[in-house]
Amino acid sequence: MCYAIPGKIIEIKGDIAVVDYFGEHRNALNKFLKAKIGEYVYAQGGILIDKLPESEAVEILKIWQDKFFELKKTDRRLAKTTTTDSTVYSHPLLELMQKVNLNKELTKNELLTLLKAKNRDELNLIYTTANNIRQKEHDNACCVHGIIEFSNYCRNNCLYCGIRKEADLNKVERYRMTEEEIFNAAKYAVKELGFKALVFQSGEDEWFSEEKLIKLIKEISKLNILIFISIGLRPKETYKKLYDAGAKAVLLRFETSNKRLFEKLRPNTSFDERIQLIKELKQIGYIVATGFLIGLPDETDDDIINNILLTKELKADMYSFGPFIPSENTLLLHHKVVDKNIVLKAIAISRFVDRDSNILVTTALETLDKDARTQGLLAGANSLMINLTPTKFKKKYMIYKRRYDAQKPIKEEITETINMLYSLGRAPMDINYED
Ligand code: SF4
Incomplete structure (x- = not known):
């Protein structure tokens, strides 16, 4: 099983390749792979990777x-809006939709007004309208990325975080995975589990120096995947070197747009610097x-x-937000x-605000229900992520309590997720490249 369908290049326009998936065309950046017309490729995040x-x-x-077209039918059916009985919706809501x-x-x-909606029928209308737009913009393509949490050391003390520096050591x-353990976990995810995009996440752990990270990224690049990094605040120059390494x-979340709240909850860190x-x-x-x-102490609807x-203003290629779980x-x-x-309302509103955005569902949301x-x-x-951290480490990356995926064997989690999709x-297809 592979969490990306291969496509055939049918046209090249500068750095962009047009990739055909059973008659459906998507743009992907060809700058790094330099593939030619007629070649079969994998794309992730709008970039050709292999x-x-x-x-x-x-x-x-x-x-x-067959599965490709069958899935499309199911998706279209589920994305149909259901505004048959308008009497159950308030007028203002219908006008907004x-x-x-x-x-x-x-x-x-x-x-x-949308964020305040409470009535079950109104919520359904908001969700189905958002799902309908998602279907029109992305069809049934869904990014499935794996995540490997390689260190739970952090130099920071964010008040809401279970692995903050001063968290009770009892x-x-x-833990800190060795470079070899990280590479082996990545290799297993790619070769055995079929992933084409992996997120490498840690606290802000300075033990992983710029030099170590570059070496690691270069090694992982040999797997021909989309490498995501989630390592917190590092100098811009370091990020540039990591980009060049692969x-x-x-x-990198900003966590809250409310500067006062940010600086209260994340002592000794700067909102402006992060943005x-x-x-x-x-x-x-x-x-x-x-x-x-979402749900930080003292947060208001306005903040959300x-x-x-x-x-949107930051031109995010992917929206990543989840509930705050103490x-x-x-x-x-x-x-x-x-x-x-x-x-769920924040997901729908994000879709309304930024129609063709990629919006991730986090495992934290699944922990709620x-x-x-x-x-x-x-x-x-x-879009969604599956946690591929080796089980012995996964249960130690407790940024919040009762992590839904902490105990579950990886293969079981993948099967459940794919069946749900x-x-x-x-379908685990790539998204369009957005310049
Ligand atoms: S939220 Fe991130 S930066 Fe803050 S303590 Fe946790 S891991 Fe560190």
Whole structure:
């Protein structure tokens, strides 16, 4: 099983290759692979990452042929809007959905109205409208990335984080995977499990020096995958060197657009510095995934809408946000957990605000409710991650409590996720390249 379908290059336009997937065409950046017309390729995140022999591609496509069209049918059926009985919806909501369908921009007050919706029928209408737009923009393509959490050491003390530097050492068992363990976990994910894109995540762990990271990225690059890094604040120059070494995507959330809240919850770190770095990462050429936490103490509805708008303003290639789930290792343990529907509404609103965005459903959302990941995909999301950290380390990366995926064997988690995607008619295809 592979979590990317190969496509054939049918046209080259400068650095862009047009890739055909059973008649459907998508643009992908060809700058690094330099593939030619007629070659079969894998793309991830809008970038061509690997070629494969025609014989192998044809075999894989044969397996996908019927399934591909069958999945599309399921997706289209589930993405149909259901506005048959308008009497159950309030007038203002119908007007807002009309505006959304006409591709008109909603004002901040209108976005707040959507965020405040509570009635079950109204929520359904918001979610199905968002899912319908997702279907129109991306068809049934869904990115499936793996994530490997390679160190839970961190120099920071974010008040909400279970692996913060000063977390009780009786509760957090620190670990740092060796370079060999990281590479072997990546190799296993690619060769045995079929992943084409992997996220390498850690706390801000200075033990992994620039030199060590460059060496590691160069080694992993040999696997011909899309390498995402999620390592927190590092100098722009370091990120540039990591990009040159082969990392082409980065996950760096700004956590909250509320500067006062940011600086209260993340002592000794700077909001402006983080935002500046996210902008610089875009300039370097990284695919940037960014976003925020929902449900932080003292957060307002206004903050949530501002978070979505800031993600758009930062030109995120992927929206990554999830619920704040209190951790045993923090003083915020007894803070109330955010309602799942707030997160689903944020997904739908992000889709309305930035129609062709890629929106990730996080495993944190699934921790709130085992069906929430499915619901997130049905509320406008089109991307997800599977945790591939070796089990003995995974349970130690406790950024929040009761992590849904912490105990589950990796293969079981993959099978469940893929079956869930198929039940929704989603195919693990690449997304379009956006300049
Ligand atoms: S949120 Fe990130 S930077 Fe903050 S303590 Fe946790 S791992 Fe470190």
